[in-house]
Amino acid sequence: MAATVPAPAPATSTTVAPGARAGVRGSPWLLFARRRLGRFVVSLWVLVTTAFLMIQLVPGDPVRASLGLSAPAELVEARRQALGLDDPVWVQYGHYLGGLFTGDFGMSMGSDLPVSQVIGDRLPATLELAVLAFAVVVVVAIPVGVLSAVLTRGGRRRGGELAFTSVSVLLAAVPEFLVAVGLVALFAVRLGWFPVAGGDGASAYVLPVVAMAVGPAAVLARIVRVEMLSVLGADFIRTARAKRLPARAVYLRHALPNALTAALTLGGLMFTSMVAGTVLVENVFAWPGLGSTIVSSILEKDYPLVRGIVLVYGIAVLLVNLTVDVLLALIDPRSTIRES
Template sequence: MIRFLLRRLGSLVAVLLVLSAVVFLLQQISPGDPARAALGANASRQAVDAERHRLGLDDPLPVQFVRFIAGALHGDFGTSYRTHRAVATDLASAFPATVELVLAAFVIALVLAGLFAASAALRWPFAGVYRGALLLGATAPPFLLALGGIILFYAQLDWLPASGQGTGGVGSAVSHLVLPATVLAIAPALAIGRILRAGLETTLVADHVRTARSKGLGEGAVLARHVVRNAIGPALAMAGLQLGFMFAGDVVVEQVFSWPGMGNYLANSIPTSDYPAIAAVTLVLGAVYVVVNTVADVLQTAADPRLA
């Protein structure tokens, strides 16, 4: 197990280094001049040249890359051209909102996935209706699902707010969170639920499960002791992938619901060519994705040590 953890840690560092190199190169080949963007379109050529020198943009690329890595390791991503604040300060306010949204969506996705898998594997009544509704929701584009939720639950029923994070206490925060988190959870719930359903159906007909039933164990005990643990490994891996995708793919949801997170911050930074902000968000979301999948691999190996 220790060797496996060391291998995964080495892979984590290598992937993050490659991601940093890709982001750095994309900054270099992107159209536009960061110095010009920082000073404005009306700045003189002399002022732009001086700004390029101050930013170190006329240094050799290897020197710039080392400085980029060193800054990222210390949480220094430069100053946003749009907000004129340190990017790290902007991220410090946007990142918790994104974490709140994604973790709430992940919990909802796990609940929906568990219901999807159990209803299919155990042949619950009306399981087909639930699976059909989840499949329909997962195939709809996120922006369409979000708009449909706003029209139904805000405009028609007036049950839930349509935008913002909510600042009026726990009840307000939860009510503002329900719609965007559910929209973000639908597609991951179907992906995780399908893998878990396949694992449950395969394990339920395995020999050791038949033996456990023949010994007089109740169905609940059989499921808890002999079925779930053997079926959950692939679902854990898929859950890790989907959690990473949720961090990387919540831009649309945050935009539609005006959620003040990193996705919204990134979407507002792209039209203004705010390179430091774009690079920082890309690195942070990429790092979160890699770390989450590493943790999922470790959990999967803990559930089934044969994978180490």
């Protein structure tokens, strides 16, 4: 009799469901957030370490440079001990990091006040100026860019396109410093419409805000126009028009959100440059902010204050870049999947 061969056991499927695989790897949003926060932490550490080394790499004795060559040796030594500069570098670095976690940026050599107090007194004026200027840029540049694209799409109105391009290039090419000086000479000195300097009263904001907003608004308007023209030629816009949707719905609901992706990225970079650009504008208008403070602290060789202000500017740039990345991911969630 032939031996009976047992039937093979049914094969067990090893296929993993897409949802299970995604659960193992993690959601795209989780991976995106982890990656962005990791970059932020590493960039912050590099910034903090570089700011610490600022005083260490200064040629000579920073305390002697701050107090002057005629300062008594006893005063120089006492100031060095008070600032902790006579400790080993690694001890100073540890104290420096510990102080940052508690909001202690050290003591100013020039005023003997805590650096955090000086920055806290001056930072609101700088933020007010930068935020107001950025708001003007957005309010002016986006409508102007969209309107120019709508009016000149398909090669229409060549004269209007030439005028827009020429004016925007000219305004973008003029440095903020020259714009500020020209505004002061015309509207403050000659016409007397606005104050020459200071930050008291609503009228004092007009000239500094305009000086900071002119160039970025021209650049952003050109970017918005180019992106809007590209979107208006896309297939989904032609489909929307074929469905006889109202022009307002086509432009605002379908075209504008797609055109603002690149504009948002550029806008974030502009804001960081505008915060840094307050240094020149504040000095032209004697604005009581961080920009004028860092210039005076450099001239006075007040290195702890310079280091603290550099840290504030750097952290502002990192936070704005992180915010822009998150906003772009919210507008276009596919970007988180592409990066996963």
